[in-house]
Amino acid sequence: MSGAGAAMRRVYVTQERHHLEDSQVEALAGLAARVRELAEAVVHTDIGEEELAAVTAEIAVLTGRLSAARRERPPVAALGDGGIVRQLASPVSGVLNPIAPPVEMEIGPDGTVRAAFTLNALYEGPPTFVHGGVSAMVLDQMLGVAASANGTPGMTATFDLRYRRPTPYGVQLTAEARVTRVEGRKTWAGGRILDPEGRTTVESTAMFVMPRL
Secondary structure: OOHHHHHHOOOOOOOOOOEOOHHHHHHHHHHHHHHHHHHHHHHHOOOOHHHHHHHHHHHHHHHHHHOOOOOOOOOEOOOOHHHOOOOOOOOOOOOOOOOOOOOOEEEOOOOOEEEEEEOOHHHEOOOOEEOHHHHHHHHHHHHHHHHHHOOOOOEEEEEEEEEOOOOEOOOEEEEEEEEEEEEOOEEEEEEEEEOOOOOEEEEEEEEEEOOOO
16 A cells, blocks of 8 residues: 555554463452452442441452552453454453453354343442443443454444333343444444343444454
8 A cells, every 4th residue: 555545544553462361361250250249249338437447448458469460451361252352351241350240142153142141239320220321331342242243343433222211230131232234344233132021121223343454
């Protein structure tokens, strides 16, 4: 590519990441699970201020121990099923990310991505219901995985949501996403979240654009 064409071309650079073996992933995932429990306990606790101060001090010590050796960037692991990148630190599906539920996704033979998951009070928006932004985050991730599973991965370019009814937390939700159309570097996908009665609570469509590498 010459002159102006080369100057206009966008290049995306992937930074070096530390690779984790499965045993390391399992150990860190166990830690993340305990931290999730801790976070939920913080939201619900009713202990006294003196005990809160003592627990806070203990957590500060543990944080210091974990910070004794730090990586510059989140680690990666081997590719998952279908060649999909395992995003260990994803805020939706990352088993190492304590703020992730996490949402475990499965890719069907037809390329449809499905998940069954339960959100707790950490994700509350309106009282007793899931925050709308959390629903959006889950669907954006699932639509992106669907695009990747289709062999046409990309960055989210457009993302539309329709909130049909409140999404409850504390119960099992299901979600699904699939690719609907591909044109060159553009991939369109659609998805939804359903409540335990099978009613759609949120619908979404998105377009992903494959970067020029």
